[in-house]
Amino acid sequence: MSLHLKQTFEAAVLTELYPRSQIDIYVKEDGGKTTARCVNAATLALVDAGIPMRDYVCACTAGFVEDTPLADLCHAEESGGGTALALALLPRSGNIALLQMDARLHQDHLDALIEAAMTACKGLSKVLDGVVRQHLEEVSVLTRD
Amino acid sequence: MAVEMRLPAVHKPISLAASQSNRDDKHLVVPGDVITSDTGFMRGHGTYMDEDRLTASVAGEVERVNKLICVRPLKTRYNGEVGDVVIGRITEVQQKRWKVETNSRLDSVLLLSSVNLPGGELRRRSAQDELAMRDYLQEGDLISAEVQSIFSDGALSLHTRSLKYGKLGQGVLVLVSPSIVKRQKTHFHNLPCGASIILGNNGYVWLYPTPGHQDEEAGGYYTSMEPVSLSDREVISRLRNCLLALAAHKVLLYDTSVLYCYEASLTHQIKDILKPEIMEEIILETRQRLVEHEG
Numbered sequence: 001m002s003l004h005l006k007q008t009f010e011a012a013v014l015t016e017l018y019p020r021s022q023i024d025i026y027v028k029e030d031g032g033k034t035t036a037r038c039v040n041a042a043t044l045a046l047v048d049a050g051i052p053m054r055d056y057v058c059a060c061t062a063g064f065v066e067d068t069p070l071a072d073l074c075h076a077e078e079s080g081g082g083t084a085l086a087l088a089l090l091p092r093s094g095n096i097a098l099l100q101m102d103a104r105l106h107q108d109h110l111d112a113l114i115e116a117a118m119t120a121c122k123g124l125s126k127v128l129d130g131v132v133r134q135h136l137e138e139v140s141v142l143t144r145d
Numbered sequence: 146m147a148v149e150m151r152l153p154a155v156h157k158p159i160s161l162a163a164s165q166s167n168r169d170d171k172h173l174v175v176p177g178d179v180i181t182s183d184t185g186f187m188r189g190h191g192t193y194m195d196e197d198r199l200t201a202s203v204a205g206e207v208e209r210v211n212k213l214i215c216v217r218p219l220k221t222r223y224n225g226e227v228g229d230v231v232i233g234r235i236t237e238v239q240q241k242r243w244k245v246e247t248n249s250r251l252d253s254v255l256l257l258s259s260v261n262l263p264g265g266e267l268r269r270r271s272a273q274d275e276l277a278m279r280d281y282l283q284e285g286d287l288i289s290a291e292v293q294s295i296f297s298d299g300a301l302s303l304h305t306r307s308l309k310y311g312k313l314g315q316g317v318l319v320l321v322s323p324s325i326v327k328r329q330k331t332h333f334h335n336l337p338c339g340a341s342i343i344l345g346n347n348g349y350v351w352l353y354p355t356p357g358h359q360d361e362e363a364g365g366y367y368t369s370m371e372p373v374s375l376s377d378r379e380v381i382s383r384l385r386n387c388l389l390a391l392a393a394h395k396v397l398l399y400d401t402s403v404l405y406c407y408e409a410s411l412t413h414q415i416k417d418i419l420k421p422e423i424m425e426e427i428i429l430e431t432r433q434r435l436v437e438h439e440g
Contacts, residue, residue, distance in 0.1 A: 014193060014202055019298045021250055047176060050218030052191065052202035055177035092177045129175060132204050136173045139219050140206065142395040143324075 001035055008039055008059075008088050008098040014052040023051065035100060036061050036086045040124070047132055057097055058125040059088040062117035064105060069113045071120035087117035091125035094118070154421070174201040174216055181214070189215025190224070223249040223323040223347035225301040229292045230332040232313070232345035233303070235282050241275060243282055245290070247347045248323065251300040255282075259293060259304035261311070287313040289343055289351065309333060313343075314368030316353030317385050321392040323348040327399040334400040338407055339380045344398055350388055352381045383410060386418040387427070394428045401438065406431045 005025060013023065025045065027038045039059035046053055061073045064083045078084050083105045088098035105113070174180060180192065180199045188194060191203045192214060201207070203218035225231070225247075233245035233253060243255040257270050257278060282288065289310050290303035305311050323346065332344045335355050343351040354377040356369070387406040388398065396402055409430040410418050417423050 018250060047204050048220060050203050050205070050221035052193070053176045054193070054195075054200075054202065056175075090177075132175050133173065136175070136204055136206075136219065139395060140171050140173065143397070 001038070004035055004098055004100065005038060005042060008057060009042065009046070011095075011097045012043075012053045012055065012057045012090060013046065014054065017052055035059065035098075036088070039088050039098070040128070044128065044132070055090040055092050056125050056128055057088050058091055058121040058128060059086060059098065060117050060120040060124060061086050062113050062120065064109055064113055067109075069109070069116035071116045083113070085113055085117060087114065087121060089118055089121040089125075091122050172207040173205070174207055175204045176202055180207060180216075185212065187213045189213050191216030191218060217324075220322055220324065223247060224299075225249060225253070225292045225295060225347070227292055227294060229346040230289065230310075230343070231292060231301075231303065231347040232287060232289050232318070232343060232349035232351050233347070235284050235286045235288065238279055238282070238284060241270075243278070245288065245303060247301065247303075247345075248320075248349065249299075249301060249347065251298065253292075253301040253303050254296070255288070255290060255303045255305070259302070259306060261306060261308070282312060287318065287351070289313060289345070312368055313351055314353065315370070315373055316351050317381050319350040319352065319385050319388045319392075321348050321350060321388065321398065325392055325395060325398050326350070327397040327402075329399055336384075336400065336404055336407070338384070338404070339377060340384055342384070342400070342403065344400075350398070352384050352388075354381065379415065383407060383415045383418070386410070386415060390418055390424045390427060391431070393424065396428060396431065396435075402431060402435060405434045405438075409434070 005027070009025065025042050027042060036059035039057055043057045047056070060071060061078065062069060062071045062085045063073045063077055064070070065077070070077065073084060081103065083101065083103045086098065086100040087096060089096055178201045180201055182198050184197060186199060188199055191201060191205065192199055193202050194200070199214060201216045203216055203221070205216050205218040208215050208217055223231070231247050231253070233247040235243050236246045236252060237244035241257045244252045245255050247253045257274065260281065262274070263281065288305060290305045291307070291310060292301050293304040294302045296302060326344050326346055326348060328346070332346070333341070334344070335341045339355065341353055341355045345351070354373050384403065384407060387403065387410055391398055391402060391406055406427060409427045413423055413427070418427065
């Protein structure tokens, strides 16, 4: 999974500004398919550290149960044996940084599933955005005095 | 021995209503935000061009100087500028230079030709000097230095060509964020409470007991190993806790703010200063005094 994280963030971080340097991302994992959660946590960590990035990277899982695409699967839905798709997105441009899928899925359903995951990611990006902006305002109030 | 424990507390949101008028002045951006579509601007740090639109790459405040737009992030590694005073730790001893860690993106470089030789002689550095480098500065030593120049990849070149810079002896190092240290004319202060402080621009702050007399001939390599008195140690511990309190509340660090915080904390015990409620009380008092001082 560390390889997936590396590939995802190489697409987002402006690595040209860091010649001959290495950026380490440490993630505490609690087992299971947590790539999506790790990506979201790492995005916030990178924004907090002041590392230049093109955009946020928001990730979400999506699944297909009885002809209905579901977004943001819980543990029971993930381990149920059905399809699970993890999608990492750069919200503003709509570029996909990571697409990972388990189990089999009929080709016709793929588009609907990706649509559902992208909508969920965009919603998530708004939440992340709100949190970061609030933190920015709080700190700017403190440093203003 | 009694140990005090506390449960994690909910983060209190800072009241923004108090400074509504000021909030509009600051243009805050997050990565991916378009700053402007006007092509007349030059792009500075913290931005990148995305199809003719100037976009922010870090979360912070937009700074505009004439035609240059840059974004200053809240928290970042130290970006050196020529003339800054920094405190660093030697990480490597190489052929004709030392590598110094200064909380920046790349290790800084201290060339052999940029240090004063012990004894204060002025001569060309010979092969013997190169071999004796380890006698002057070893891995793990702390030094105070000034930024001489910046290499093209962003690494800093330091020099200790003055008697006030050099190896640091006994004292306490406090690590804070570089953005908290205020830029001033001098960064070496002898505080009236009985200790001395060096506020490095890179966020490293060094507290040490005020030296009794200055050793001029030593050339910056003599470190006094005499035991430090208990009263000096207490002053330094109190200052260290005050610095951590100031950094936690993002108050700019300079000699006046450190001194006011120290005086405000005298009513509490040293170990109590780091408790959240007491920290808030002390910082509030410090802020009030600072506002009165400026007003």
